[in-house]
Amino acid sequence: MTSKTYISIFLVFFGIGAGAQEVLTTEEAIALALDHNYGIKIAKNTVEIAENNAGILNSGYLPTLTGNAGATIEVQNSEGQLADGAVRIAEGAETRRYNASVDLSYTLFDGLGRLYNYKRLKEQYQLSELEARSTIETTMLQLFSIYYSVAELTENTDALEQTMAISKKRLTRAGYQFDYGQNTKLEVLNAEVDINNDSINLIVTKQLLQNTKRDLNFVLGNSYAEQFNVDTDVDFVLDIDKDELLEKTKLNNVSLLQAETNINISEFDIKTNKAQFLPNIGLIGSYGWNESSNNSPLAFVIQNTNSGISGGINLTWNLFDGGSTLTSVKNAKILLETQKLQMEQLNIDIERNFNNAWDDYQNKLIIFQVQKNNIITAQNNFDRTEEKFKIGQVTSIEFRQAQLNLINAELSRNQAKYDAKVSELTLLQISGELLNIAF
Structure with a gap:
């Protein structure tokens, strides 16, 4: 060449x-x-997770607030005897119950x-x-x-x-x-x-x-x-x-x-x-509302409604x-x-x-x-x-x-x-x- x-x-x-x-x-x-760099990106995400975990929202210092609600309907056939011996029969009697509450729980000392x-x-x-x-x-x-x-x-x-x-x-x-x-x-x-x-x-x-x-x-x-x-x-x-x-x-x-x-x-x-x-010492509280209605001729109260606030303190101690x-x-x-x-x-x-x-x-x-x-x-x-x-x-x-x-x-x-x-x-x-x- x-x-x-x-x-x-x-x-x-x-x-x-x-x-x-x-x-x-x-x-x-x-x-x-x-x-x-992908390794650095992943490391930054890990830091962000740890920062979230170290925040007040994950500390256990905040109370928990729970809402509850429910409704039930019952249809029953009933038969009852009065004091005078008379008998009353209720067929297809309908009972309705409604409830709602907001419950608070907070740990005072653990x-x-x-x-x-x-x-x-x-x-x-x-x-x-x-x-x-x-x-x-x-x-x-x-x-x-x-x-x-x-x-x-x-x-x-x-x-x-x-x-x-x-x-x-x-x-x-x-x-x-x-x-x-x-x-x-x-x-x-x-x-x-x-x-x-x-x-x-x-x-x-x-x-x-x-x-x-x-x-x-x-x-x-x-x-x-x-x-x-x-x-x-x-x-x-x-x-x-x-x-x-x-x-x-x-x-x-x-x-x-x-x-x-x-x-x-x-x-x-x-x-x-x-x-x-x-x-552990805890504080509990609740505000609730309940209503019930009954169209049965045997019922003493056709409709009942109540609401109110309740609260209290509880103590638990694991002795052993x-x-x-x-x-x-x-x-x-x-x-x-x-x-x-x-x-x-x-x-x-x-x-x-x-x-x-x-x-x-x-x-x-x-x-x-x-x-x-x-x-x-x-x-x-x-x-x-x-x-x-x-x-x-x-x-x-x-x-x-x-x-x-x-x-x-x-x-x-x-x-x-x-x-x-x-x-x-x-x-x-x-x-x-x-x-x-x-x-």
């Missing part, structure tokens, strides 16, 4: 879709994820069970908010892990395209030199093999880039354009103090806050169960329930102790994870800086080798090695750059500061 034929195929293969594409910024990605349950629901609402925050933090970390993978693959694609351009120039040069008898066919064949390898690497990288863009759009709820680019500029939060960040971790880490909230809930569970040892309440209190205390132990374990685990994440971040920053310096060395080496190659002082194999060293240095630099950024975000997530920084 000649160089011209190969270049034509390459342009057809990669020329499609080479037009300008929108750039998805980090700010836009955050906004789109918050509005369209051993403070309502109070503790209401406070428990408030804590449950706080827990749901923390769970939603955890979902958002996890989604943001996932979002930017993929975002920076797209950025890395974008820069890798650019580097590989530059390598392709160099390889094409080398193939063209080798072809001219062969035509004029300055080298053998072997130089042309070597150049073709190298350009084929470069093209394969570029094809694979471009395909991986497209797949990763689809992954990113999935996290965004498929809310963005099908074709887009990302911002490849990265800023690091370099003024982080380890001790200060560790203190923030102990105060703001979402897992620790969730564990603390679960302890509060368990404490209210104990108090709620203990409330069952005390009596077989020990189930006592068992519930004991189990709630054990659960509380278990959660406190889990809290202690979690504190140790979080501090370990923080230290690991801190060291990983610092090391990756150093690696990134080393790779940046390595790029300078590799570029200088390639430039000098290229000049010597043009005047025939180095072989094509030496030139190719310098070219590979440069592209490998560029790919390693790109990986180190985005690995360091993702490591930084992981550290900020552990410390509870991920949502408080500007990306």
Whole structure:
């Protein structure tokens, strides 16, 4: 295959879709994820349910009001004997009864069970908010892990395209030199093999880039354009103090806050169960209306109507329930102790994870800086080798090695750059500061 034929195929293969594409910024990605990511949407719905549950309408502090109404009709045959011995018979006597009432019930005292349950629901609402925050933090970390993978693959694609351009120039040069008898066919064949390898690497990288863009759009709820680019500029939060960040971790880490909230809930569970040892005092009231009519000749009153208000106080006290309440209190205390132990374990685990994440971040920053310096060395080496190659002082194999060293240095630099950024975000997530920084 000649160089011209190969270049034509390459342009057809990669020329499609080479037009300008929108750039998805980090700010836009955050906004789109918050509005369209399905996990975040579900978490928001869960928070809304918990908020409804923690409202006054679900607290048990409001009275219940019930309306009742009814009507009955009876048709009977009756026979009765009077005091004088006379007998009276009523056939098809109809009796009608109507009633309506409004009943009120209100608990005045239940051993403070309502109070503790209401406070428990408030804590449950706080827990749901923390769970939603955890979902958002996890989604943001996932979002930017993929975002920076797209950025890395974008820069890798650019580097590989530059390598392709160099390889094409080398193939063209080798072809001219062969035509004029300055080298053998072997130089042309070597150049073709190298350009084929470069093209394969570029094809694979471009395909991986497209797949990763689809992954990113999935996290965004498929809310963005099908074709887009990302911002490849990265800023690091370099003024982080380890001790200060560790203190923030102990105060703001979402897992620790969730564990603390679960302890509060368990404490209210104990108090709620203990409330069952005390009596319940309730207030009841009713307003009713009743009317009955009877057309039987045996009836003393043909129609009767009454209405009125009634009220009262009732007391119920479960003196002994077989020990189930006592068992519930004991189990709630054990659960509380278990959660406190889990809290202690979690504190140790979080501090370990923080230290690991801190060291990983610092090391990756150093690696990134080393790779940046390595790029300078590799570029200088390639430039000098290229000049010597043009005047025939180095072989094509030496030139190719310098070219590979440069592209490998560029790919390693790109990986180190985005690995360091993702490591930084992981550290900020552990410390509870991920949502408080500007990306």
